[in-house]
Amino acid sequence: MTDRPHIVFVDDEPRILSGLRRMLRTHRDRWDMSFVEGGQAALDTLHSRHCDVIVTDYRMPGMDGAQLLERVRKEFPAIARVILSGQTNEDNLLRIMVLAHEFINKPSTPEQIVTAVERLIAVSPTAADDAVRRDVAVIESLPSPPQTLVEIIDALATEDASAQSVGLVLERDPAVAAKVLHLVNSSAYAMGRKVNGVVQATALLGLPTVRGLVFMHDLIREFDPDGILPPVWIEGLTLHAVETSRLARRFADGREWEGHAFTAGLLHEVGQLVLASSRPAEFAGVLAHWREITGAPLCHLESDAFGVDHREIGARLLRLWSLPEPVIEAASAHHEPPLAGDATDPASAVALAHRVVEAELEPVCGARGEAAALDDEALSEPVREAVARWRRERSPRPG
Numbered sequence: 001m002t003d004r005p006h007i008v009f010v011d012d013e014p015r016i017l018s019g020l021r022r023m024l025r026t027h028r029d030r031w032d033m034s035f036v037e038g039g040q041a042a043l044d045t046l047h048s049r050h051c052d053v054i055v056t057d058y059r060m061p062g063m064d065g066a067q068l069l070e071r072v073r074k075e076f077p078a079i080a081r082v083i084l085s086g087q088t089n090e091d092n093l094l095r096i097m098v099l100a101h102e103f104i105n106k107p108s109t110p111e112q113i114v115t116a117v118e119r120l121i122a123v124s125p126t127a128a129d130d131a132v133r134r135d136v137a138v139i140e141s142l143p144s145p146p147q148t149l150v151e152i153i154d155a156l157a158t159e160d161a162s163a164q165s166v167g168l169v170l171e172r173d174p175a176v177a178a179k180v181l182h183l184v185n186s187s188a189y190a191m192g193r194k195v196n197g198v199v200q201a202t203a204l205l206g207l208p209t210v211r212g213l214v215f216m217h218d219l220i221r222e223f224d225p226d227g228i229l230p231p232v233w234i235e236g237l238t239l240h241a242v243e244t245s246r247l248a249r250r251f252a253d254g255r256e257w258e259g260h261a262f263t264a265g266l267l268h269e270v271g272q273l274v275l276a277s278s279r280p281a282e283f284a285g286v287l288a289h290w291r292e293i294t295g296a297p298l299c300h301l302e303s304d305a306f307g308v309d310h311r312e313i314g315a316r317l318l319r320l321w322s323l324p325e326p327v328i329e330a331a332s333a334h335h336e337p338p339l340a341g342d343a344t345d346p347a348s349a350v351a352l353a354h355r356v357v358e359a360e361l362e363p364v365c366g367a368r369g370e371a372a373a374l375d376d377e378a379l380s381e382p383v384r385e386a387v388a389r390w391r392r393e394r395s396p397r398p399g
Helices: 014-023 039-048 065-075 090-099 110-123 131-138 146-157 163-170 174-185 198-205 207-216 231-252 258-267 270-278 280-292 298-306 310-320 325-332 346-360 381-393
Strands: 006-011 032-037 053-057 080-085 102-105
Touching: 006 014, 006 039, 014 032, 014 110, 032 039, 039 053, 039 065, 053 065, 053 110, 065 080, 065 090, 080 090, 080 110, 090 207, 102 110, 110 310, 131 270, 131 310, 146 163, 146 207, 146 231, 163 174, 163 198, 163 207, 174 198, 174 231, 174 258, 174 270, 198 207, 231 258, 231 270, 231 346, 231 381, 258 325, 258 346, 270 280, 270 310, 280 298, 298 310, 310 325, 325 346, 346 381
Parallel strands: 006 032, 006 053, 053 080, 080 102
Antiparallel strands: none
């Protein structure tokens, strides 16, 4: 037994397993690897020792890859799941997309497998991780405001629905947007390139697939706080994220990083949704304490309570869900002070947009009181002009 990551490879053909063993032999000093025949043998291996990542073929007699990953998701939810598969029909692909963190087409190269496994190892919990970090690995979907879900279902049910019309509705909900981007980037639809736009992701998946995922596979779920976290909290957080994304896109103003800035702005607070899902009572207590004091950002209180904050937790989830690295980096840096009041890349655009929106509406994670005030004169002229346009056009506050 070693402290190295343990990867389990599953196939029903010994020849394929031997090929994988030869293909990956140069990684024996970095990983412990098990090569097992069939689903039941894989489960026996998982019961006998810790595993970080399981990589399985889809088409196997008896227990196929989807059935195996369903068992793994229930019995070993913290294990990262990868499907290796050749031809699949639409129904099979829907099952795979929901069950697997990563989909790799056959035939695959060693580089594809190594890249996927290394990424999943980096975000998989270890024995040294705290409980909240482990919860990131078991999050299947994030909560959404009830009214947003009604709008999404209505948009999908419209006879003249298009990827554009549905995608624009999905952009109003960070939780659903994150999941759609996860599915397109971890499946065959991404075709080896990262997708950072929700409308593009909707088009690549196709409306029938999106409908199937929403209505048949529990892609989305309603926020259910059980009285611990009030609905007004998630409504305010969603409004903040949507407005931050719109303002960050204005700051980009057609530059090549506009898509990254918009998506990072939309997703920069997903770590709070993870905490609300995994630790609702503890997180509610941290939020209450933060609201009672001034001058302290929420992330400082989260670090004291959990050992990590929502920025790190959000980055872990987005990385596990295969989102583009520039989006993850910009989202996780949203609390960094923007330099010289200007937006020059996705990270500075999101940080600046986040700061402006908090000052205009109300803080969702920054310091409260006088510390939340914004000096427009400290902003560059292009940023001031973008903020002025955003103020004229922004969505009305609820209620």
